[in-house]
Each structure stands twice: as C-alpha cells, then as structure tokens.
Amino acid sequence: MGLLATAICVMLLLIAAGCKKETTGTPPLLELVQGATVISGDTSAGQGDSLCFRVRVVSGSDPVVLYKIFINGESYKDSTMSSPGFELTEHLLKGADTLEEIRFMVRDRYSREASVIVKVTLEGEVTWGPVVHYSGIMLGAQNQAAQGGFYSLQGNQVFTLAQAFGQQQLIDLLYYYEAGDENTIASPGANISSSIFTGPNGLDNWTLKRTTRFRTISLSAGDFSGCTNDSLLINSYGTSEGNRKAKNLTAGNYYSFLTQDQRYGIFRVVSVTGTDAGTIVIDLVTQQ
C-alpha cells in the first residue's frame, strides 16, 4: 500500500504543480509617470480638487489581470483584463478625509503583485455642496413610442433615441427592458445588447458613450426627500466602483450613482409599468 500511496501522491503533486507557478517568475511593474500636470508622489489638495495620475503598468512573466485603486484601504476602482501592460490617466477627486492614502495595485495571472502608494493631505475646510431634486421623471422603454427613454442631468431633460443620438455628450441615463435583467436603468457606455436600441441611431453607431455607475442602497423616504447637501450622495456611493446597470428595478428601489463627469446622485423608483414598451417613473437628487 505504501508504494501505491507514493504513486498517487506523485500524480497529485504533478496536478498541483499547475498551481505553483505563482511562486516563481517575474512580477509586473507599476509606476506613476512624472510630469508637470500629474501627481507622482505625496501631495496635498483641497476637498473636491481633481487629482490627476498617469499610471504605467508593464507585465512580468504573465499577463496582468487585475488593476485596482484603494483609497484608505477601501476599493475605489476595480478593473480586470488580460494585458501585457498599459498606460492610463486617472482623475480622482480629493475627499473630505484629512489624509487619504491612495494605493495603485496590479496583479498578474498568478497573483504576483506590484503597487504604489501616494498620500494626499487635505488643505482647508470640509464643505458640502448643494443638491437639486427632480421628481416624476418618466422614461420610456425601447419600444415606447410616446415617451423618450434617455435622460440628461444637465437641465433635467428627457430625449428620444433620435434626439439623444444628436446629444451624445449629454446623456447620463437610459431605460430599457430585457428578459432576465428586466427593467434596467443604465447609460450608453454599459455594453447594452445591440438588439435593444436598433436602427441608424442605435447605440452601436454612437461615437461617444458616457458611462454612469450604480450601487444599490437602503434608504428611507425621509432621508431621500430631506437630503439638502451632497454628503449623503457621496457617502452612500462609497469609494468602491459601482455596476454599469441597475437591473430588475421595482418600485421602492434606491440606487446611488456616479456619472462619467464625477457627478453624484441618488434615484428612487416610483413606479414601473409594462415591459419593452413600458415606462418607469423615478425621483432623483443630484449635485447641483
């Protein structure tokens, strides 16, 4: 039995060898590019100031699969890929904390890791910004002819598909219905199936697709209607990255969101009617 047990152990070790690759090999490289308009070391900034970083990543023995940004230990951004390397610019907003530790991190296929930490000290006093409430916003699903389904926070405007096609730089939210995800609020950059919005104005033909991200939250009606500054909007969204779709919406759902131009907001679902030719009514509060 001893000999046989040895044989099986050898076999199992051979199989396990596939998992041991992470112990050898070269980890990826991550660095912040230096320049006049970008931050590459510890600095200070006022609340709401834009922090611009240029991040360069080069893979080691294996492709990079995970890129993350942590702010004070909380995940702020989470991207997955399989890449030999990349270089990108990150725009962050200085929050209200006295000291923020921003950590850029990458991992490769076998979890080899590289990271850089930047400390940003708060300058001046913390102030919260004003908000604006919009009530009874009705959006139509993709086959609803009488009601547009595209929305812009700028001016609280609702557009039809054809109108939105000509105002791509303004569109923050859209509404559609799809089997499985059912009633969904998303944005043009949410990788929506080409079968939803079809024709010459369909999303496949858009040249600018802005992305809004969403997080489901628990909130009381009183907190929502009593929101008078943007602290609730910012804190309820948190620091981690939201999803690109708010799915399976029903009346009473609350979602916090962050638009592509870093504008925070919260919407609540008032009512949902019908499916792909139906409508949804939402109330919304956003930074002014």
Add this chain to the structure above:
Amino acid sequence: MKLSRYLLIMSGILMLPATGTAQERVDSLARVVVTATLHPASVDNVPARVTVTDSMTLATAAITNTDEVLVTVPGVLVNRSWGIFSKNSAVTMRGLNGSARVLTLLDGVPLNLSGGGGINWHLLGPEQISRIEVLNGPASALYGQNAMGGVIQLFTRQKPENASLRIGGEYGSYGTAGIGASWLQPMERRNGWIAVGGFSRAGDGYILTPEDLRTPYDTLAWLREASGRVSGGLDIAPGHHADFSCIIQGDRRGSGTRVYEENGAFVQTGTGLFSARFKGTFTPSAAYSVVFYSLMESTFTVDEKVNNQDAYKLADIFTYRRDAGMQMHITRPFHAHLLTAGADFRSGILEGSTQYRSATDSLGSGGHIAVASIFLQDECELIPEKLMVQAGLRYDAALFNEGFLAVENPTGETGFAEDTLQQFPSGQWGALSPKLGLRYRFSPKHSLYLSAGQGFSAPKLNDLTSSGKIRRGFKLANPALEPEWIWTVETGGNLSPAVGLHLNPTVFYSFARSLQYQVSTGDSMEVTGEMKPVLQVRNVAGMKVAGAEMRIEWFLRKAWYLYGAYSFSQSLLMTADAEDSLVRKLDGKFISEVPAHLASAGLMFRMPAWFARIDWSYTGELWYDDENLILTEAFHQFNLKAGCLLHKNWFVSLTVQDLFDHPHIDKKGLLSPGRYITAGIRYQTDWER
C-alpha cells in the same frame, strides 16, 4: 437456506461460464447477486429489487461511459447531458435528487467521497466492467451512509479462466479518438491472476451554448482523459484469497468558455483508488471478507468568464478529497439462520482553496469526518423453499472535526466583509438503520417480496465547512448539519410467465425527514453591488415519494433479446412546519431535477459472429427549481450499436447515440451533443460467442 446450497452459491459466482446462450446466461449469472446480502444469493430469494446488467449488455449497448447503461434500469436517472464531454455524470434513484443519495460501490469499495458525495464516473471505462448490480431502495442497514435511493455496485473484470488480451481504438464525432488495452492472465500457482488495463481518449468537443445565445467567449467543450488499472489476486493459504486493485484516472475537460486563458475554463481531475481484499473461510461454513481502501480525488479548476456586468473574472480552484477505510464481515450459518456480522471504519477529509486572480480574495476551507459502524444481518427460511426473511440492523457513529474556513483580502467577489479564520466546533451524530424483508415463492418461477427499511445520508464536508458566494446568494457553512433520513416500504414480484420472459413490477412509498436543504437564514448581504440572501444547508425539509417500477426482459429463442423499463415517481416536499417562510412556501412542490416518468426499451439480435442492438430512452419533464417555476422539456433518444467479428480475433463496431439527431436543452440551458457516431476496431482473444 441449506448449507450445501449456500456454499455452492458462494463458490459459484465467479465460476459461472462466460459463454453460453443468452437465455442460459440470464438463468445463471444474472440470477445470482451479492449486493442485497453481501454474499452470493439468488435474485429470486432476496427480498429486494435487484437488477443485473451483465457483460453482454455492457459490450453491446451504445454507450461511451459506464453510467449510461444504467438508463435501462427502472428508477435510475442518469444525467449526462453533454454526453462524452460531460464533466461528470449524476446518477440518482427513486425520486431523489443528488448523487450523494445513491451509494455506488466498485468491487465493494464505496466511491461516494465524504467531501462532496459525488462519484467520478470516468474512473473506469465500460470495457473494464464485467457486471453491474443495482439495488433499488434504502440499504443503510447493510451499507450505512448514502444508501438512501439505492445501491449501484460495479464489478471489474478479474479472475479469468483463460488469458485475455484486448487492444482497440475508436474514432468518433467531434474529433474524438481513443485507444485502450487490457490483459488478464490466470496463473497456475495459487489460483492467481493479474489484470492490466488502460485507455486514453481525446476529443475536440462542441459548443454547448445554443446558437442564438452564443457570445464571443463560447468555445468548444473539449476532452482529454486517461485511465490505468492494475489488479491481481492469489491464494495466500488454503481457503484464503487476497487480491488488490490500483486504479489511476486523470482528465481535463473544457467548460466551453474561453476569454483570455490559452485553454479557456476547464476542470482537471485526478483520481486514485487503491484497495486490498482478503477473503476466505475460517471453517467449512464460515466465510469472511476484509477490505482496505483509499480513494483520493484532486480537482483543479480554472474558472474564466465575463459576467453579466461585462467584467472579466478569473479564479483557480483546487480541491482535494480523500477517503480511506476498512470493511469487514463474517457470514456463517447458525441453526436455520444465516448470520452476517460486520464492522466498517471510514475517514474522509476535504481541503479546498480558491484563489481569485481577478480579485484579491483567497479562500480556504476543509474538515475531517470519521465514521465507525457495526451491523448484523439475519437470513432464514421460515417456510423451506417458500418464505425467506431478511432482517438487518446497523449503527453508524460519526465525528466531524478540524473544520475551518479562512478568508484573506476579501472583496465583493466573495461577499466576506473582512479577513476571517474560523475554527468550527466538532460535531457528532449517530444513525440506527433497520431493515426487514420477506419473499414468498409461489412456485419456482413466481415470487413476491415485501420490505421496509431506512436509509440515511451523512452531511457532506463541503456543506459543513464551505462558505462563499453562489449563484443564488451567499452560502454559509453549517457545521451543525446532521444526517437526513428516508423510510421506504415496497413490494414487488419476480414473475416468469413463459420461458425466457421475466416481469419485475415494484411499487414503493418513501417518507423522508430532516432533508438537507438550502434555505434562507433571513439575513442578506451585499454581493457585487447587489443585495443577496444568505443561505445555509439545514435539516429542514420532509418529503414523500410514491412510485412504481416495471422491467420486462424477454429472451426470444437464442438470438433475440427484448427489454423494457418504466418508472414513475412523485416526489413532493413537505415543509409546512419550517420556520423560514420561504421554505414553507415550498410545501407540496415537486422536488427539483427529478422527472416523474422514465422509460427505456431495447431490442438486440445476436449471432455468434455479429450483433445489432437498438435502444430507446425517455426522460420526462422535470422542474429545474424548487419553486416549480421553470419546467424543462421531456426528451427521448434512440441509440444504435452493431458489431461484427472479422477475420480471427478482429472485432469492429459502430455506435450511434441520438440516432435521429435531436439535441435537447439541459437544465442549465445548454445543448446535448446530438448525433454522436463512433467507429471502433479491437483485437480480442476472448470473444463471447
């Protein structure tokens, strides 16, 4: 039972001729079974429903894996929806779902691992199996855990009368090719024998996703596998025999998804089974058997996908399960009784780790369970040659310990809020399993049986120790989980109204309690941005199953063989007393993944140098979910196999599964392979004419 007849059967099961007409075979080999009593006994004497699949059926059925032949047995559901490319097969019985509720044995060694309860049905190919016995209904009085719906026992080819060599190859649809060889050699000294065999198979596979739902990430579900076996035996002393078996199997099977990884998502499995058996007689009338075994399975999974939020996900999952144990029993006559007493010991471990590559999460979990058992069985003839009685009682005592769960750097990917290291408290339970059966023989050709027995299934280590995100929410380990139980009362008949015609009707009623069922704890937590329920497997549900089974076999003259099998089962959950309102809502619902109707039929024509066989199987519609909202369609399939002995020892065969090319959609919404054709050629020195 008379001692002389008992000894005759004891010595006879492996000595029966491998040749002869079909009718002679069914009247001899197929009529002697060991699974119902732990010693050879006539199928017409045991108070239980036992169905035998012999080597002739295994050789002539249009199958690519051993489990597929079980569709010919009433009450058995074989879920192998991707055919040869399935990662595994789930075989369930008598209206119960879950492989862990059927005990599967290989030459007496349990194949259900304590870690998860499932079986690796790729361990041995059909050509390595000589015979399968299926015992329907609970048998925990003899076998302990897992024997709730029934027992399936596989017997390997061994102890040949003459040397046997088989070498062959096959080529089939989807670029599938395989080679295999086996050699059995009797030895003149000490009644010895040795068997060596192995096979290797590879296939390009097919795309599982229906065409209208495919994404750029859907790819071929490919296959690479190999298996090897060495076994042998000899008399170590007059009246004492020892044999051993060593089986090693490995495979790697594509999951049908490829994003960035060279091989895409896949599952790689390595399994080893080692056993040594000693059997013989103490006195001319007392026989013993002792088996030592160790079964190990390691699984490495690369899980690669793009989720419904269009985010790339990559994780490496490693699982190691090992069971080792010893079984012993002694059988001896005592006045008018035949007593069998035995003891088992079994130890199982589970170690699992998941490293999320596209996130920082790292999970580890594991545990150990040990079970010790004793049992006693009494058989006697209350009315000689007329009324046989079998009574059995077994006690299993189990200890769960060393359970742990470790989580590092969690994110929304796994749902844990912070680093965690949990040491689960030890737990213990006991199970008393009785059985009583009677068989009355009206005549040498007609008999009826009535039996009542209890079966149980032990908690699985992965339910005891594993936590993490699952499709429906967040699953929480339950170290306090206990066994589930089923009581079954059944009656049936063995009828032979004409020469070569056998009718086997059965009806049964089962009542299950403390079913291990995944329920909501009432809490919820945020998982990847969405609020999901926290779930846990608990002993909450009851169930009642009413069913009937019928099997007909007809050996027509010397060349024709006809069979038909049908089973009906209605499995209803009983959850009215559950604390959880979501579970209470399931009261009266049909249990998921179990069809009410199963049927199969076949016809074979066999001449000395060739055969042709066609089989039909039907699987009724079944509920995919507990709430009975999603009903998957019924489907049926025709299979065909023909073979011919060419010059000398060369044998060619053609196998066609799903003859009319009607792929069906399985419960996951994925396609079966459709028509699958295999052509094979084999050099074989032991052709059975």
